[in-house]
Amino acid sequence: MPVLKIYDQLLQFPLFQGMSHDDLEIVAGHTRFGFMKVSAGKRIVASGAPCTQLCFVISGSVSVECHADEGRFSVLEHMGAPYVIQQEAIFGYYQRYTRTVSAQTDVSLLTIDKEEVLRLLEDFLVFRLNLVNHYATQTQKLSQQFWRGAPRSLRERVVRFFLSHCSYPAGSKIFFILMERLAQELNDSRLNVSRVLNQLQYEGLVELHRGRVVIPQLERLVM
Numbered sequence: 001m002p003v004l005k006i007y008d009q010l011l012q013f014p015l016f017q018g019m020s021h022d023d024l025e026i027v028a029g030h031t032r033f034g035f036m037k038v039s040a041g042k043r044i045v046a047s048g049a050p051c052t053q054l055c056f057v058i059s060g061s062v063s064v065e066c067h068a069d070e071g072r073f074s075v076l077e078h079m080g081a082p083y084v085i086q087q088e089a090i091f092g093y094y095q096r097y098t099r100t101v102s103a104q105t106d107v108s109l110l111t112i113d114k115e116e117v118l119r120l121l122e123d124f125l126v127f128r129l130n131l132v133n134h135y136a137t138q139t140q141k142l143s144q145q146f147w148r149g150a151p152r153s154l155r156e157r158v159v160r161f162f163l164s165h166c167s168y169p170a171g172s173k174i175f176f177i178l179m180e181r182l183a184q185e186l187n188d189s190r191l192n193v194s195r196v197l198n199q200l201q202y203e204g205l206v207e208l209h210r211g212r213v214v215i216p217q218l219e220r221l222v223m
Contacts, residue, residue: 060107
């Protein structure tokens, strides 16, 4: 890929924003990038696989699937480019993917191996600060969750459950969960949970199927 094209692609991602024109030219011209195309329906990364590179989705859209322990339920999210696949997994105690990511449409990917990431962190202060800010923001959001007010109704608890199990608070989500299991997760009766979900469906906020709850736009549900 030509250096100018790489330059334009990098500007899509927060990790490179704020870098000077000269620094971005150096990054584009002197970093070993990988490029690949993945056909719709093909897996890109699997949950549990080692994370040895940063993987940037530069075109197309992907599905991101995460499973609860013991297979209690799973969540499928749809993410469009530009998107970085679990950049937090490249460092830390558990350097493995926790989600399975597949191509929803034909996808183009740009990759940077961990060796190159370490060099970029050493050579470019803005890149280093951007990655630190990403980790700090994630930590702050997680810590704030414990201090939010408790839901005042079952409806609020249902919405909180959906929101807390998504990696991005907007867009299309599919929860593969039985009604009985959702009731157990919420410590309420199946009948009460069913009433709430049917009301949400009546309002056009969710779609109910056997063993599946489709949320067309999560941001509308949490408004």
